Each structure stands twice: as C-alpha cells, then as structure tokens.
Amino acid sequence: MDRRKMLGLTGAGAIGAAAGGAVGLQIFDEPPPARANDPGAAVPFYGARQAGIVTPAQDRLHFVAFDVITDKKAEVVELLQKWTAAAARMTAGKDAGAIGAVNGQPEAAPDDTGEALGLPPSGLTLTIGFGPTLFRTADGKDRFGIAGQRPAALADLPKFAKDTLKPEISGGDICVQACAHDPQVAVHAVRNLARIGFGVVSVRWSQLGFGRTSSTSRTQETARNLFGFKDGTANLKAEDTQLLDEQLWVATGDGPAWMTGGSYMVTRKIRMLIETWDRTSLAEQEAIIGRNKGEGAAHGVAKEFDEPDFAAAAAGGKPAIAEDAHVRLAHQQFNDGARLLRRGYNFVDGSDGLGRLDAGLFFIAYQRDPRKQFVPIQTRLSRQDALNEYIRHTSSGLFACPPGVPAADDYWGRALFV
Numbered sequence: 001m002d003r004r005k006m007l008g009l010t011g012a013g014a015i016g017a018a019a020g021g022a023v024g025l026q027i028f029d030e031p032p033p034a035r036a037n038d039p040g041a042a043v044p045f046y047g048a049r050q051a052g053i054v055t056p057a058q059d060r061l062h063f064v065a066f067d068v069i070t071d072k073k074a075e076v077v078e079l080l081q082k083w084t085a086a087a088a089r090m091t092a093g094k095d096a097g098a099i100g101a102v103n104g105q106p107e108a109a110p111d112d113t114g115e116a117l118g119l120p121p122s123g124l125t126l127t128i129g130f131g132p133t134l135f136r137t138a139d140g141k142d143r144f145g146i147a148g149q150r151p152a153a154l155a156d157l158p159k160f161a162k163d164t165l166k167p168e169i170s171g172g173d174i175c176v177q178a179c180a181h182d183p184q185v186a187v188h189a190v191r192n193l194a195r196i197g198f199g200v201v202s203v204r205w206s207q208l209g210f211g212r213t214s215s216t217s218r219t220q221e222t223a224r225n226l227f228g229f230k231d232g233t234a235n236l237k238a239e240d241t242q243l244l245d246e247q248l249w250v251a252t253g254d255g256p257a258w259m260t261g262g263s264y265m266v267t268r269k270i271r272m273l274i275e276t277w278d279r280t281s282l283a284e285q286e287a288i289i290g291r292n293k294g295e296g297a298a299h300g301v302a303k304e305f306d307e308p309d310f311a312a313a314a315a316g317g318k319p320a321i322a323e324d325a326h327v328r329l330a331h332q333q334f335n336d337g338a339r340l341l342r343r344g345y346n347f348v349d350g351s352d353g354l355g356r357l358d359a360g361l362f363f364i365a366y367q368r369d370p371r372k373q374f375v376p377i378q379t380r381l382s383r384q385d386a387l388n389e390y391i392r393h394t395s396s397g398l399f400a401c402p403p404g405v406p407a408a409d410d411y412w413g414r415a416l417f418v
Contacts, residue, residue: 049249051404052126052127055123055238061177061210063177065172065397068134068143077417082196099111131172131397132150134146144417146417153254153369153400154400157398170396175397207362210347216341244341250264262401265366269363272391288326324386338367338376338377347361347362
C-alpha cells in the first residue's frame, strides 16, 4: 500500500476521526521493513533510540528549527502527538495524515500536501530536538513549567573565536532533522510538519543539504566536503557499541531522567570561502588539513584509516602533521578523549551577489555532553586551526534529542511534559 491509498479508513467515519485528532492511530498493512541496501527502503520509526542518529547517513537533508508561538502547554503536547503520528506514517512511506492528499472531501484542505505521492520511503528519518529557549525564553519566562527539567548539558554554547553568527539563522525552540535519499521526500516531511504546526510553531530557519560529509556506519565509504577532502574519517560509527555508550548516549544519572537514552545535537553552518581555497596550492591545502587529498591518509602514514602518528617528523625535522593542522587539533588525543558522531552535509545556497558561491558545510554532531565534547574541541579549533582562514561560522544551534518512541501510544518528548 503506497502513500496514495487509504489505510482501512473510508467515508465520513474516517474524516471524523482525522478531524477529531486521532493522534495515536497507526494502521499499516504490514510492519515497515528494516533498513536494507535498497535506498528506497523504510527505516523503522519506533524504537529505544531515535532514528537519524546512528542510522547510516542518507544522501539528503532538510533541517528546520521552529519557534513555539503559544504559551499553552496543552497545545505543545497536542502538537507533539500529531507530529509523532505523522512522522511514523511518513517514514513508512505513507501520507502525513490518515485521509491523505487526494482521498478527502473536495471542499476540505487535504491532510497531506501531495508532492511525495508514489515515492518510496527513501530511508526517511525524522529526529527531534529541544532547544534551551523551550525551557526558558531569552527574557527568562518559563512558559510551560519545564524550566526545572532543562539539562545542565543544554547550557548555551559560548561565543567562539572568529564566530560571525547570524541570530536569525541560529537557535530555535524545537528542531527536526529530516534525512532521506530523495530530497523531495525530506522536503515533504518538513513541509507537512510545518503545516500541522500552524498556529503553535513557526519556522525560524531551515537548511537544505546534499552529499553527506560523514559516514555513520562501516558499510559506507568516507564522503568528501566541498574543499575536496574526505571528511569524518575518524567519525564514531554505529558498530562502535562501547564507544557510543561512552561518547554518544546520555546515561542514567547524567541529568534529568527524560533525557536518558537520548543525545545532544550541535549544528553549525560553516561557510567555505571556496574561491580563496581553490587558488591555494595542493601542498598548502594538505598541510592545513593534515591529510593527503587523494587517499585521505594522515601525513606520515599510508592509508586513510591508519591511526595518525603525531610524533612523526617530515624532512627538516618539523612535525609531519603541523601543529595547527585540523586533524591534529580535532583528534581525541588532544581533547581528553572526546569524540563526536557527525552527520554533516554540503550546502550551496546560490551566490552572495559578488559572484562568490554561498557554499559550505552544515555541520551536525551528536554527543553525550557538549560541555565535555563539542565545546572544548571547538574552542581549540577556533583559536588555532589553520583552516580558519578559509571558513566562517554563520549559524549555531544546540538541541536535546530525547530517546526514541517505543510504540504508537507514545509521542516525542512525552516524559518531558508529563
């Protein structure tokens, strides 16, 4: 049964159920299949963890941050219930609503926008996160009585050296990360969540991405960023079970119970000064990164996945990997063992009016505690990284991503709001 077919609901009874907000209703002719090699296959929505974190990174991204525009907790809860039901349907390849894009009354607006009719699930995952301002607004207001549930790890990120952040494309009360192998499927998902949220949330900012810049499974080859280098070679992988428990998943006792089993997401929009980089010699490019451009091996070793030898010397006695090379500064050896699970994407947002590409990396990283992982790593990079000459950080976000939804009678973030 595809998105265009009714799911056992017909006539006025079905229309009444939809209009009445039958939030928990999930009717499938069969359970969604597990992730397969087929890029059109579905990724299961229900489970102990949210999909879209260790899920093998898909090819496309539509990321959106919302502002909550109501002060009524009940409206937020109802929205999260509706969103969860719609997310479960869309990730299974169904329409966002039980009636669908074309099966409702002609006089009524459809409960799906229709641009994904006939398309397969395309590996769609939807991952939600809650920003610091959901708990307490910038002016100190606790709109929903949950300020006491804000995790200490959800502390506002500091201003890093050389940041050029734009407030209008930073932050947000709630974020949704939509990843899929078909960009239309990802855009359809975000569009319908925004439609469902009308009057309760408004879109603060969003970002499209293509060409994943990280591998989150050993089954994937390392991708390249727009500077032409392999990106995320040392990334945490889904198969690294022990490391994920240490570095990715929030453990019991780390903070409020509603976050146990979840993770923290940091986003950074990093504009790359493409034209300047493209006029830089290959030798200098490789020195800045600390790896060769072809194989992706760190200087002083032969293969991409060989562990970097930071003690190795080049001709003349200087370190083979320069002191200000990106690889050295980001490596866990120099950051008290801290590691991240990255899910970044390339972006090209046209030109800036001066004939220069507005392009770069939309960085996404998940971790157990940003205060111990992203913040010290980025502090070091922002102060010393030779790559800073060629990049500008223009957007920033921090979100607490709760654990998964175990079954259809639950919803995103329930434990936070009960």
